[in-house]
Amino acid sequence: MVIGQIAVIDIVFSLDSVITAVGMVDEISVMVAAVVTSVGVMLVAAKPIGNFVDRHPSVKVLALVFLVMIGMALTAEAFDQAVPKGYIYAAMAFSLAVEALNIRARGKRRAAEKGQP
Numbered sequence: 001m002v003i004g005q006i007a008v009i010d011i012v013f014s015l016d017s018v019i020t021a022v023g024m025v026d027e028i029s030v031m032v033a034a035v036v037t038s039v040g041v042m043l044v045a046a047k048p049i050g051n052f053v054d055r056h057p058s059v060k061v062l063a064l065v066f067l068v069m070i071g072m073a074l075t076a077e078a079f080d081q082a083v084p085k086g087y088i089y090a091a092m093a094f095s096l097a098v099e100a101l102n103i104r105a106r107g108k109r110r111a112a113e114k115g116q117p
Contacts, residue, residue, distance in 0.1 A: 009067060062099055066092060 025031045053059050069091065073083045 056099075056103055058099060058102065062095055065095070 025034075053063075069088060073088055076083050
């Protein structure tokens, strides 16, 4: 069920990106190049990112929280309630910093348990 939800969200965001690209360019070749490049980057980055997320499952939760936060900000904007982007970016940066520290602490703890420096 969760994988299905993530796939649907991914498809929606992908279509949103393509629609945005179509609206931003006058040349179809630029749009095609951008979409092909982004798909290529996704194909190259998918495995390393997937492996990282498998090693650190809390990153999944953090990513889902980011999606919810962005969705709420978009919903608020739909009702003419401005949400300053700085607040959103600051919350994301803070969350990422805390998670990076947690990942580092867990790594050090595991190394200490194995008797490594």
